[in-house]
Each structure stands twice: as C-alpha cells, then as structure tokens.
Amino acid sequence: MLNGKRILLIVSGGIAAYKSLELVRRLRGRGASVRCVLTGAGARFVTPLSLQALSEDRVYSDMFSLTDESEMGHIQLSRDADLLVVAPATANLLARMAAGMADDLAATVLLATDKPVLAAPAMNVRMWTHAATAANVETLRKRGVAFVGPNEGAMACNEFGPGRMAEPDEIVAAIETMLVPRQRPLAGKRAVVTSGPTREAIDPVRYISNHSSGKQGHAIAAALAKLGADVTLVSGPVALADPPGLRTVKVESAEEMLRASLAAGNVDIAVCAAAVADWKVVHPAAGKMKKKAGAPPPQIELAPNPDILATLSRPGPQRPALVVGFAAETENLVANAIEKRQRKGCDWIVANDVSPSTGTFGGERNTVHLISASGVEDWPTLAKEDVALRLAARIALHFSGPPKAEAAE
Numbered sequence: 561m562l563n564g565k566r567i568l569l570i571v572s573g574g575i576a577a578y579k580s581l582e583l584v585r586r587l588r589g590r591g592a593s594v595r596c597v598l599t600g601a602g603a604r605f606v607t608p609l610s611l612q613a614l615s616e617d618r619v620y621s622d623m624f625s626l627t628d629e630s631e632m633g634h635i636q637l638s639r640d641a642d643l644l645v646v647a648p649a650t651a652n653l654l655a656r657m658a659a660g661m662a663d664d665l666a667a668t669v670l671l672a673t674d675k676p677v678l679a680a681p682a683m684n685v686r687m688w689t690h691a692a693t694a695a696n697v698e699t700l701r702k703r704g705v706a707f708v709g710p711n712e713g714a715m716a717c718n719e720f721g722p723g724r725m726a727e728p729d730e731i732v733a734a735i736e737t738m739l740v741p742r743q744r745p746l747a748g749k750r751a752v753v754t755s756g757p758t759r760e761a762i763d764p765v766r767y768i769s770n771h772s773s774g775k776q777g778h779a780i781a782a783a784l785a786k787l788g789a790d791v792t793l794v795s796g797p798v799a800l801a802d803p804p805g806l807r808t809v810k811v812e813s814a815e816e817m818l819r820a821s822l823a824a825g826n827v828d829i830a831v832c833a834a835a836v837a838d839w840k841v842v843h844p845a846a847g848k849m850k851k852k853a854g855a856p857p858p859q860i861e862l863a864p865n866p867d868i869l870a871t872l873s874r875p876g877p878q879r880p881a882l883v884v885g886f887a888a889e890t891e892n893l894v895a896n897a898i899e900k901r902q903r904k905g906c907d908w909i910v911a912n913d914v915s916p917s918t919g920t921f922g923g924e925r926n927t928v929h930l931i932s933a934s935g936v937e938d939w940p941t942l943a944k945e946d947v948a949l950r951l952a953a954r955i956a957l958h959f960s961g962p963p964k965a966e967a968a969e
C-alpha cells in the first residue's frame with residue numbers, strides 16, 4: 561500500500577499519456593496522493609482537466625505563471641513529493657534530463673529535485689534503440705534514476721519491439737518497491753540473475769535449446785529487486801514480461817549470456833538460474849541447411865559452452881560475495897548438487913528435480929533443496945514466486961547477519 565505517500569507525476573508528450581490517467585487512479589486507489597505536472601506536448605495528448613479530475617488537485621504546466629510560482633513554485637513541487645514519476649518519459653524529456661536542461665517546468669523540477677526519480681519510457685522502437693537515447697538512459701541510470709519498462713510489443717506506430725510504456729500496474733509495483741523502505745534489506749547491494757534457456761544456432765532457422773520457461777529465474781530477480789537490490793536480469797528467450805523495477809538484458813546464446821553477466825560489473829550477488837546449453841554448434845551454417853533426398857542427415861559438431869557459474873565463482877577481486885547456482889537434475893538430485901557446488905566453486909546451490917513427472921519446467925511450483933557448506937535444507941513444494949521470496953530473504957539474511965559460520969566455508 562502507498563498510504564500517505566506523495567507522488568509527483570510528470571506526464572510528457574507521448575501517445576502512452578492516456579495510460580497515465582489510469583496510473584493516477586491506481587495510485588490513489590492504493591492510498592497515495594498524486595500531483596501532476598504536464599509538459600506542453602503532454603497537453604496535446606491528455607487534457608489538464610482529466611488529470612485534475614482524477615488527481616483532485618490542480619495540474620501544473622507553466623513555469624512562468626505568477627500564481628503557480630507564488631503558490632507552488634518548482635522547488636516546492638519537488639519538496640512536497642516522496643517520489644517523482646515520469647510517465648510517459650519521452651525521448652525528448654529523457655534527453656533534456658540527461659543534458660541537465662531546465663527549459664520548462666517538468667525539466668526544471670527534475671533538475672531541482674533531491675527526491676528519487678522513476679521513469680517509464682515510451683516511444684517508437686527506433687527512438688528507444690537509437691544510440692542517443694541509449695546513452696541518455698545510461699547517464700540517467702548512473703545518476704540514480706530508476707527505470708520501469710519499456711516493454712516489448714505492438715506499438716501505436718504499427719511497429720513491434722521495445723518501446724511500449726510499462727502498464728500502470730507495473731509502474732505501481734515499481735513505485736511500491738522504491739517507497740517501502742522497511743522491506744528493502746538489500747538496498748545498496750547489486751545483483752545479477754540469469755534466467756531462461758539459451759539458444760545455440762544450428763543455422764539461421766534452427767537451434768538447440770531446452771524447456772526452461774524462465775519463471776523461477778525471473779521470480780528471483782523480481783524478489784531481489786523487491787528487497788531493494790539493484791538487479792540486472794540476463795534473460796534467454798522467454799515468453800515472460802520484463803519484471804518491474806530492474807534492468808533486463810535479453811540474450812540468445814550461452815556466450816552472450818556470459819558476456820552480459822560480466823558486463824553487469826561488480827555485483828554482490830550472482831544467481832545463475834538459467835538453463836544454459838552445455839554445448840554449442842561449432843560451425844553454425846550461414847544459410848538454412850537443405851534436406852536433400854537420399855543424402856544422410858548432417859553431422860553437427862558440438863563444442864562445450866563457457867561455464868557461466870564456474871566463471872562467476874572464480875576467486876578474485878571481481879567475484880560476487882555470494883554466488884548461487886542451480887542444479888536441475890533428474891536423478892541423484894542432492895548428491896549431484898553437492899558435488900556440483902564443490903566443482904563449480906559457488907557458495908550455494910538450489911537443487912530442483914526436473915523429471916517430467918514433477919512438472920517443474922514451465923510449471924508454477926517447485927520443490928527445491930538449498931545446499932550450502934552448512935548442509936542441505938529441504939524446502940516444501942512452493943509456488944515459484946514463494947521459492948524466490950524465500951531465497952531472496954535468505955540472501956538478505958546472509959548479508960545482514962553477523963560474520964557467519966558460512967563465512968568460514
């Protein structure tokens with residue numbers, strides 16, 4: 561709940577501004593008060609009257625209005641808020657924020673604030689993937705601006721790709737993550753989580769992969785973010801929405817997954833939940849391999865993929881303080897997982913039985929064993945979200961407790 565929280569919602573000029581009306585409703589429904597700042601372009605998409613009626617407050621647009629400046633100046637607008645939310649955040653406003661401009665009320669408030677800022681970008685896919693926007697987003701992230709979305713999907717401009725504004729519920733979830741400090745024991749910690757399968761190309765249309773749905777890994781990333789960690793989720797191809805309140809990097813092959821995991825930089829926590837293909841195709845064909853009548857099937861030469869868990873577990877200054885691996889086994893689950901923990905050099909292993917009869921792959925529930933140097937814990941069968949919350953809570957405990965026995969591992 562957001563009882564008593566004060567949100568300053570900045571609406572800039574994108575098609576998605578209509579969703580901000582619903583966002584105001586949802587936020588107020590959860591007990592927050594909402595005050596709106598509307599850019600000139602934003603007012604071409606939604607009317608001040610709609611925002612005023614839904615927020616039950618006046619809407620601020622004009623920096624040079626004598627009444628606005630005396631009643632509620634740009635500094636006061638920020639002072640009176642617990643959080644500034646920019647939704648939609650246009651390419652233009654993100655560029656102005658990154659450049660430190662103060663050329664209208666929205667940009668001035670954003671420059672003058674010392675409050676946390678959450679941006680929900682929304683724009684055409686090419687605007688989002690343009691190097692200029694990517695650089696602006698990177699700059700803003702480094703300055704502490706949090707992002708939710710954008711999501712991938714069909715867009716108003718009849719194109720498909722990343723650029724759709726996150727849905728109001730996702731934005732509310734990201735706001736709750738930022739504003740409920742009691743539940744943020746991992747604030748200040750950085751985490752990388754791998755999730756989903758990898759795909760190893762045979763040719764441009766065929767690949768080697770597995771049945772991993774990414775549900776468990778995505779839930780762990782979301783749970784760590786909920787507890788305040790700054791999370792990078794490195795995801796193989798999955799049919800899941802990007803969890804709110806964290807950074808999702810999409811990859812295909814194991815090599816890309818390793819590169820993206822290392823690119824997440826110095827992290828405190830690494831959770832390797834992805835089902836990484838053990839082998840890659842040595843020479844993927846440049847064109848589609850043709851079936852020829854009477855010819856024998858092609859011989860596909862395989863080579864081992866990089867071992868992401870072992871690489872991240874390697875001792876050295878870059879090693880995360882806690883590395884958690886997953887063991888998906890169909891037999892001798894616990895014994896194999898104990899052996900895997902030692903072989904890979906990670907701290908904990910979450911072992912789960914993926915025999916077809918368990919329905920773990922793609923299913924909603926999971927039965928796991930947590931293996932550390934202190935022994936084996938058998939957890940009850942839980943929804944994957946609950947396994948994730950329990951694991952995130954254990955990770956928080958690991959970092960919050962006094963120097964622990966496990967440190968002597």
Ligand SMILES: Cc1cc2nc3c(=O)[nH]c(=O)nc-3n(C[C@H](O)[C@H](O)[C@H](O)COP(=O)(O)O)c2cc1C
Nearest residue numbers: 572573574575599601602650651652653682683684
């Ligand atoms: C029909 C229409 C739709 C637009 N949609 C978007 C959008 O979704 N995202 C975006 O970044 N810009 C969009 N633009 C461009 C912005 O409105 C334009 O860059 C404007 O200067 C943004 O101003 P502001 O950032 O001050 O609100 C759109 C423009 C038009 C005419």
